[in-house]
Amino acid sequence: MSTALSRRAFLGGAAVAAVGMTLSAVPRARAAVTEERHRAVVIGSGFGGAITAMHLGRAGVQTVVLERGIRWPTGPNAETFPHMLQPDRRVSWLSPIPVMPGTPPVPTESFTGLIERVPGDGMDILCGAGVGGSSLAYHGMTLQPDGERFARSVSTSIDYDRLDSDHYRRVERMLRAATIPDDVLGHERYRSSRAFLDSADAEGYETFRVPMSIDWDFARRELTGELKPSYTTGDVIYGVNNGGKFSVDVTYLAEAEATGHVDVMVLHRVNDVERGPDRTWITHVDRIHTDGTVLERKRIVSDALFLGAGSAGTTRLLMKAHGKGLITDLPDAVGTGWGNNGDRVFSVTSPLASPGAFQGGPACVGMRDHSDPAGALMIVTGPVPFPADIGTTSVIGLGVVKGLGRWSYDAERDDAVLNWEQAYDRALTRAIESRIRRIVGPAAIMIDVNAVDINTFHPLGGAPLDTVCDDAGRVLGQRGLYVVDGAKIPGSTGACNPSMTIAALAEYGADDIVARDLGTVF
Template sequence: MVSGFNRRRFLTGTAATAVALTVATPSAATPTAGAAGPPTREERWRAVVVGSGFGGGVAALRLAEAGVRTLVLERGRRWEAGPGSDTFPRFLHPDRRVSWLEPHPVFPASPPALFRPYTGVIERVRGEGMDIICGAGVGGSSLAYAGMSLRPNEELFSRVMVGGIDYDEMDHVFYPRVASVLRLAAIPDDVLDHVRYTSSRLFLEHARRAGLRGERVPLPVDWEDVRRELRGEVPPSMSTGDVIYGVNNSGKHSVDRTYLAAAERTGHVTVAPLHVVREIRRDNAGRYVVRAERINTDGEVLEHFVVTTDALFLGAGSAGTSRILVRAKGTGAMPDLPDDVGAYWGNNGDRLFLRNFVPQRTNPPQGGPACTAILDWGDPAGPVSVEHGPAPLPFELHTMAMLGMGIPDGHGRFHYDGRADEVVLRWPNSADLRSREAIRATLDRLVRATGGTLVDLNALDPYTFHPLGGAVLGKVCDLDGRVHEHPGLYVVDAALIPGSTGCCNPSWTVAALAERCLDRIVSKDVGTVF
């Protein structure tokens, strides 16, 4: 068992994970049982990717295309949905599939339930002052995100991104490349005109009446699949807004269906679910050693897994990657990591409001996924985006959920607590004060013009769906994601970005930045560093 293993810490999740390999692998060792406990298996791979979300998925595909044999470690299970499937749980009927190894739902405002812990689709990372909501499973948070795909303009990009990242290159090369892979498309007229999408049309109309810029937002959605739901050919999921725990049927182009599927088809990539990464370190030869626990869906450890690699790509998301690095430095496994690991963390300016007493009917269930937004980027109080998140409401409540995103002007940080052997996020309440005020000003303008009242849900329960930072460009990594003074160690996910993606959902920017990093890593490091 890995030194310092803590059962409580393990059950709340740590970083990324993977599955027992049933194929022949280079330098694979025969598992051997110790005197007590699970056996240990050791392997050697040219490249290892930790995490299978946007960053990890991009890394896996681009390494595969370069002919690099790569192992992808993912902590969660595979979730394979298809037409008429019941793969993912329903929001109003939560069961043990909803939460990562906890006995109850952890998603905000979920109906209560008790169940036996399971490797479910949502993890809640609890911090001091701020919690993080993130996905678990092959495909990472792309499984459970609504899919809203916004990219900042040049002015906003320059405000939040480290200098040296060329916006024109991102705008003309990498954002379009991601859009092509994920097949991003805005909601078409005939779907938006359907009675199921009354709340989305109402949101756009209210924005117009308030003098605000309302837009349809691109999503990784096959809208023909939504049409099949609306025609009654398959059970509804997206068309009723039941997307919070993942999308049943086959209409969402998540990372597992796009980047990872393409990577696996090359024959160079093995995706290994249900391995929780516990520790990373360097051996005397300068290679990276990853220690993981292979688990079953009840969270029981079946096997210890040790893999040695020349190139380690951390793509476990801001929470996962930050915790891996902070723990490695804090325990002394890698004491020479940069001092800023864990720092410059932010919540993307997220603020969730409930707009009650909407004068018009919203005609539940509200069709989704979230497909409309207000882009109030020129507001003197501060740039703001507001998205309407349709919900699978069972009856008319005259209610609309509103997610606002501003630009926080402060940061939090992950710290290692040696006594508890835990990595904890600490977030000061003042870090996003001005962005909160800017979001509220935009929503007040909307409500003054069209009616209703506002409830700030995050005032009672602070959390974010969009964690960013912890291994940021220019501080921990160079501009291509290479960790300073650690050849062969890379960060390729949201941990690279210091706290904000400029009033936009991070997924598109995270994937585009990963594409940029991999272009440079493949051209310069493959065949030299690894």
């Protein structure tokens, strides 16, 4: 495990606002300030951070992973995660009310919960917290764009054929992606999924079963009554209590920790990053209690710093560093190239077609359409855990959008704020809506959920490839600083769920960084 090379404690120092919160909202004890020295620091334990840590650990690099949340160990018949219709303090990151749309607004005490809502101007972002990052709460869709869509959305300089033959395949193996088996899909619980496939087929669309990073035997065991239902009732939005999901914490991060060179520090919230006068990297961290109280303040010095806090977290740290002069000469494009991956969620109520109660999940079937003038799009089912059949389910569209969103630094709040115009994805939204309408029929009642609650689960960009970092994630002009997450993807990943591409690019970047920078940069 990583060991501090030097450590000293002293009192004093200026208080720093937590990312996304005002000073008055952050409980603080009379916490000591300590200093630590490490070879490499990774901020965040989601796909980008965990994969990077695994490669560093395998290369023998003593590495610290800083994770603001807690571990969420789960297993058969566990109650680790909250239920969608029974929210409690575990739902939200240090918020007294649930931050997820559609969740009953039951107030609770503040807790380092699973999902943070980052408010923006024109778009809010929902992002994960906890060991494993957003992989804890995502359904598990493991989708790869084709070469044409990758080049249009992500990069024209990265060799897609190489990614396809090597790095995407690594991700596929590690996450054990598998499609829903016939016997599970044929069960009564999956009536809405079968109906979607039948209707989309009838309209001439290309349909498919979504590769999922789950063990479908767990769903089978639920259907036989061996396990309490979770997958098969669609109650997976906050995580899968029964286990069997190959999230980052039990795959990449477990591999990283098994090397003996990687130490994951939980409840370590990063406030700022800066360049030291000796060209090292300084990470300013609060070690916190689960109620948000600051127990200790740390100044962590490292030779290399890897930003894997997700698009919102990484971008906010870079914007704060630029706005406060903590890192000079950052690329001018920091804070640009942001998009919502073309996401759109619709609630569909079909009086003539019952989806059934406790609709089986996760989001395991879908259709593609690459013919629309608005761009390629994909539509998948999104089952909801209603205990009664009220004729309602959800349908999710994903498409290609340009990274037109921009972040700005607000000195009064000491934070960065996203700026997004609804016009940026209006044509795509109309295309998604028209395709869903053709599938569900003219009698269905459709509600654009994102028109009521404007948010995204798939933030991308803020530190885009070419203008902020190179193909491996090296920040231009900043030796030893790397972006390893979705912040480097400019807006969308080619009309599909972004996790697999984020992971493949992290694999690709880690190969290059270990080969070229190890022993020279750090």
